[in-house]
Amino acid sequence: MPQLIQISGVTKVFGRGASRVHAFGPVDLDIEAGRFVSLLGPSGCGKSTLMLMLAGLLDITDGRIAIAGKQVAGPQTDIGIMFQDNTLVPWRTVRGNVELQLEMRGMAPRDHAKRVMDLLKSVHLEDFAERYPHELSGGMQQRAAFCQAMVHRPDIMLLDEPLGKLDAMTRERIRTDLQSLWMQERPTVLFVTHSIEEAVQLSTHVAVITPRPGRIDRVIEIDLPFPRDLDVKNSPRFMQHVREIQEIFRGFGVI
Numbered sequence: 272m273p274q275l276i277q278i279s280g281v282t283k284v285f286g287r288g289a290s291r292v293h294a295f296g297p298v299d300l301d302i303e304a305g306r307f308v309s310l311l312g313p314s315g316c317g318k319s320t321l322m323l324m325l326a327g328l329l330d331i332t333d334g335r336i337a338i339a340g341k342q343v344a345g346p347q348t349d350i351g352i353m354f355q356d357n358t359l360v361p362w363r364t365v366r367g368n369v370e371l372q373l374e375m376r377g378m379a380p381r382d383h384a385k386r387v388m389d390l391l392k393s394v395h396l397e398d399f400a401e402r403y404p405h406e407l408s409g410g411m412q413q414r415a416a417f418c419q420a421m422v423h424r425p426d427i428m429l430l431d432e433p434l435g436k437l438d439a440m441t442r443e444r445i446r447t448d449l450q451s452l453w454m455q456e457r458p459t460v461l462f463v464t465h466s467i468e469e470a471v472q473l474s475t476h477v478a479v480i481t482p483r484p485g486r487i488d489r490v491i492e493i494d495l496p497f498p499r500d501l502d503v504k505n506s507p508r509f510m511q512h513v514r515e516i517q518e519i520f521r522g523f524g525v526i
């Protein structure tokens with residue numbers, strides 16, 4: 272498969288002189304189209320920094336990032352991106368928030384009405400299409416935000432801890448929905464998380480990142496079938512992957 276994302280010698284340094292902080296890198300990473308890659312590491316290791324550099328929202332100190340062979344030199348408008356706090360606007364309904372992504376790209380919502388409703392149905396929000404964000408639970412808001420990020424069919428999705436503020440049961444439900452959406456659409460996903468179990472459950476590959484300055488210690492292929500339901504999560508191979516990654520982080524002194 273082609274290398275959709277190429278990260279070559281990327282480093283990020285903040286500040287100058289005595290206040291200079293080497294936050295991330297250098298890092299090399301190639302990501303094939305259609306992969307679901309988790310960036311897994313301790314707080315402060317630069318996972319979110321890398322995500323912002325990929326999106327073109329933060330300058331690179333050294334190195335190069337290319338998407339489909341084109342160097343990232345500014346904000347990328349054709350990707351899908353989600354952060355821990357969703358980007359829903361309070362004055363629009365769920366449907367209206369999803370349609371907003373289309374409007375911002377000059378796409379007529381009426382031409383994509385079926386796409387919008389199919390996405391909402393896929394995350395069990397079809398009965399809440401005309402509700403406003405304040406009428407939804409936190410988990411439902413995040414489901415709507417996933418639809419908003421995917422409605423324009425991006426080839427790449429950058430997800431920066433989108434489940435971080437949810438309770439355990441809601442988080443598990445949305446993992447299932449996210450996995451289902453990815454399996455249907457097959458975008459290339461970069462997913463930032465602190466959870467080893469979450470990374471193993473969702474990913475085709477896990478990039479294990481060291482404490483600051485973050486470097487990629489290794490990339491682990493997760494050779495488990497999809498969908499990764501409870502039976503897969505209870506399998507010896509799943510637990511073997513979890514233990515392998517735990518041992519890596521124990522070696523770093525972070526667990």
